[in-house]
Amino acid sequence: MDVDALVAAVRNGDVRLHELEQHADADDAAAARRRLLAEETGAELETVGAYAFDAAVAEPNIENMFGAAQVPMGIVGPIAVDGGAVDGPAHLPLATTEGALLASVNRGCAAIRAAEGATARVLKNAMTRAPVFRVSDVAEASETAAWVREHVDRLAEVAESTTSHGELRGVTPYVVGDSVFFRFAYDTKDAMGMNMATIATEAACETIEAETPAELVALSGNLCSDKKPAAINSIEGRGRTVAADALIPREVVESYFGTTPEAIAEANTRKNLVGSAKAGALGFNAHVANTVAAAFLATGQDIAQVVEGSNAITTAETRDDGLYASLTIASLEVGTVGGGTKLPTQREALDIVGVRGGGDPPGSNADALAEIITTAALAGELSLLGALASNHLASAHEELGR
Ligand SMILES: CC(C)(COP(=O)([O-])OP(=O)([O-])OC[C@H]1O[C@@H](n2cnc3c(N)ncnc32)[C@H](O)[C@@H]1OP(=O)([O-])[O-])[C@@H](O)C(=O)NCCC(=O)NCCSC(=O)C[C@@](C)(O)CC(=O)[O-]
Numbered sequence: 001m002d003v004d005a006l007v008a009a010v011r012n013g014d015v016r017l018h019e020l021e022q023h024a025d026a027d028d029a030a031a032a033r034r035r036l037l038a039e040e041t042g043a044e045l046e047t048v049g050a051y052a053f054d055a056a057v058a059e060p061n062i063e064n065m066f067g068a069a070q071v072p073m074g075i076v077g078p079i080a081v082d083g084g085a086v087d088g089p090a091h092l093p094l095a096t097t098e099g100a101l102l103a104s105v106n107r108g109c110a111a112i113r114a115a116e117g118a119t120a121r122v123l124k125n126a127m128t129r130a131p132v133f134r135v136s137d138v139a140e141a142s143e144t145a146a147w148v149r150e151h152v153d154r155l156a157e158v159a160e161s162t163t164s165h166g167e168l169r170g171v172t173p174y175v176v177g178d179s180v181f182f183r184f185a186y187d188t189k190d191a192m193g194m195n196m197a198t199i200a201t202e203a204a205c206e207t208i209e210a211e212t213p214a215e216l217v218a219l220s221g222n223l224c225s226d227k228k229p230a231a232i233n234s235i236e237g238r239g240r241t242v243a244a245d246a247l248i249p250r251e252v253v254e255s256y257f258g259t260t261p262e263a264i265a266e267a268n269t270r271k272n273l274v275g276s277a278k279a280g281a282l283g284f285n286a287h288v289a290n291t292v293a294a295a296f297l298a299t300g301q302d303i304a305q306v307v308e309g310s311n312a313i314t315t316a317e318t319r320d321d322g323l324y325a326s327l328t329i330a331s332l333e334v335g336t337v338g339g340g341t342k343l344p345t346q347r348e349a350l351d352i353v354g355v356r357g358g359g360d361p362p363g364s365n366a367d368a369l370a371e372i373i374t375t376a377a378l379a380g381e382l383s384l385l386g387a388l389a390s391n392h393l394a395s396a397h398e399e400l401g402r
């Protein structure tokens with residue numbers, strides 16, 4: 001069917017709006033939806049329809065597509081970082097609508113370069129899925145937990161039969177009365193791994209049900225914990241746990257941030273540590289979510305997982321007549337294969353970073369991306385703390401953000 005025929009078919013009730021791809025190619029289906037939406041709402045949809053990729057490639061990523069959300073993308077860097085998987089310098093594309101953000105992260109990157117670079121390491125790599133089972137009582141719960149503890153190797157064999165990349169790293173039981181949770185943790189290599197871990201865990205759950213009295217209630221029991229603020233991710237980690245640090249000489253702090261190491265260290269203690277504690281926050285940082293969200297949008301990550309990406313602690317202290325600062329993100333969930341990383345715009349962004357697709361060895365590209373994002377987020381922390389310490393936050397946003 002052509003676009004006119006698709007529009008008529010929806011109006012007549014012969015075809016439902018979400019079924020248009022069954023009767024036409026994905027671009028015509030999107031065009032028909034735009035026309036129907038425009039007529040229904042009066043909205044003009046020219047920009048949303050002016051996307052630059054073949055809609056068919058986005059079919060695994062979206063349903064009911066009528067266009068694309070185009071978010072401006074800018075660049076920060078070079079990011080000078082000595083990592084376990086990356087040896088800088090690297091550039092990082094960031095997509096955002098917040099004026100002053102790119103300038104700020106870029107300023108932090110410039111200061112890190114002037115300071116001879118940052119160091120970053122992935123400390124842990126474990127994507128989790130935690131199903132919840134029903135048992136009759138706590139005795140059965142204890143029995144089921146014990147069986148799982150004793151049969152992790154067998155569960156690994158079953159889970160890993162569903163994937164040629166994923167590896168089960170461990171299973172941690174949690175009992176609450178007659179509910180039993182098992183937090184499965186996987187090395188998902190270069191994939192963020194949520195589909196991979198979910199499919200693998202479903203297979204393992206079948207074995208648990210066959211061998212114990214437990215009955216599966218839900219494949220995700222929220223102890224995972226995906227896309228919700230949760231202390232378990234801050235403590236145990238989820239996806240990559242990554243740390244970055246840098247020692248910035250006094251003269252670099254003064255010339256780039258217009259303030260002193262002492263003032264930045266005090267702002268960090270009173271704001272990021274004391275203020276966050278008083279607020280009951282999970283993230284003891286200034287704006288790590290800013291860099292994580294912008295990098296996620298640009299590089300095709302699952303944007304809802306910014307929730308976990310903001311579980312981060314920033315430290316700052318004076319050392320060797322300079323400023324020592326570190327950032328540790330407990331749960332940074334990133335991939336360079338799968339999900340949104342396959343889309344054309346996001347592939348180009350990953351090419352800029354130099355980490356598109358599977359790494360050699362597997363997992364090294366996602367490790368490198370995690371180290372680069374964490375170092376950029378550290379740069380953002382330094383710059384915002386500098387702006388606060390020198391009282392430049394409001395003026396910067398008046399100048400660049402309005
Ligand atoms: C805006 C600046 C950077 C000016 O800062 P400045 O020191 O006046 O800038 P400069 O013109 O002297 O340039 C210094 C460096 O900044 C970079 N830079 C400078 N301008 C640009 C630009 N246009 N585009 C790209 N890069 C730029 C660039 O790297 C440059 O070095 P160079 O490369 O030239 O050697 C500074 O005032 C600043 O960083 N302010 C802080 C703004 C900020 O961090 N905003 C974050 C968002 S706030 C928020 O969302 C969260 C919040 C605040 O609510 C969280 C909380 O509660 O804390």
Ligand SMILES: NC(=O)C1=CN([C@@H]2O[C@H](COP(=O)(O)OP(=O)(O)OC[C@H]3O[C@@H](n4cnc5c(N)ncnc54)[C@H](OP(=O)(O)O)[C@@H]3O)[C@@H](O)[C@H]2O)C=CC1
Nearest residue numbers: 163164165189190191192193194195196198302338339358
């Ligand atoms: N299912 C769910 O509950 C949830 C799903 N999501 C969505 O899941 C998607 C991400 O899941 P994810 O599993 O990462 O992606 P995909 O489902 O796209 O799967 C990626 C696959 O790529 C293959 N692969 C090829 N090369 C590599 C490599 N070097 N390293 C790792 N894997 C490789 C693996 O296949 P093989 O396994 O055969 O080896 C892997 O399973 C996103 O779209 C996200 O939005 C998000 C949250 C929850």
